[in-house]
Each structure stands twice: as C-alpha cells, then as structure tokens.
Amino acid sequence: MRIYKEFGFEAAHFLPSAPEGHPNSRVHGHSFRAVIWLDGKVDPDTGLVMHFERFLQEIERFRVMLDHRMLNEVEGLEHPTLENITMWLWDRMKPGLPDLARIEIHRPSCHEGCVYDGPEDK
Numbered sequence: 001m002r003i004y005k006e007f008g009f010e011a012a013h014f015l016p017s018a019p020e021g022h023p024n025s026r027v028h029g030h031s032f033r034a035v036i037w038l039d040g041k042v043d044p045d046t047g048l049v050m051h052f053e054r055f056l057q058e059i060e061r062f063r064v065m066l067d068h069r070m071l072n073e074v075e076g077l078e079h080p081t082l083e084n085i086t087m088w089l090w091d092r093m094k095p096g097l098p099d100l101a102r103i104e105i106h107r108p109s110c111h112e113g114c115v116y117d118g119p120e121d122k
C-alpha cells in the first residue's frame with residue numbers, strides 16, 4: 001500500500017554547471033513541490049501504513065532545511081539540481097522513514113520535475 005504526503009518550499013539557487021551567461025548560472029528562485037511516497041503494510045490494528053501526523057513530523061525536519069534558503073549554501077547541495085535535491089532528501093529521510101519508496105520534486109511554473117525511487121533507480 002502506498003501513501004504520500006506533499007509539501008511546498010520556496011528557495012533560491014543557481015547552477016554552477018550552467019554555461020556562463022545562461023540564466024541558470026545566475027541566482028533565481030522557484031516554488032518547489034515535493035511528494036514523498038511510502039510503500040508499507042497496513043497495520044491491521046490501526047488501519048494505517050503510518051500515522052500521517054508522524055509522517056508529517058519526519059518531513060517537516062527537512063522542509064525547514066530547504067524552505068526560504070539559498071540551496072547552494074545547504075550542506076550537500078552545492079549543485080542544487082532537481083536530481084540532487086531528490087537524492088539529498090532520500091539520504092536524509094530514509095533512516096526515519098524506512099518505508100520510503102519514492103520522492104518527487106516538481107517545479108510547477110517550469111512544468112518539469114524529477115522522480116527518484118532510491119539508489120537502485122537509474
């Protein structure tokens with residue numbers, strides 16, 4: 001059974017790998033939307049994979065590390081691409097969310113996003 005929780009964060013970044021003069025090489029901001037998926041068994045006593053309140057608590061620890069930040073200054077996010085943000089979140093969320101199955105990061109205003117299913121994913 002899969003359950004998910006969404007959250008948004010606003011953040012600035014630039015991409016050090018972008019060619020000089022490219023807009024992505026300059027500081028700019030995005031409204032990001034993240035979707036965190038768990039894949040677990042339904043506890044027959046509670047009828048839940050996980051209490052959403054506890055799920056939210058785990059997510060919140062990391063949302064505050066990204067929201068209203070300059071992502072390049074966040075430790076481990078020196079190259080804050082969508083791909084690196086999903087892997088950054090995965091590595092930090094997995095210990096507290098063992099059923100973590102998928103992380104999506106969307107940039108709705110750009111109509112683009114990234115989906116990561118963990119280290120076995122390509």
Ligand SMILES: [Zn+2]
Nearest residue numbers: 013024028030
């Ligand atoms: Zn950008």
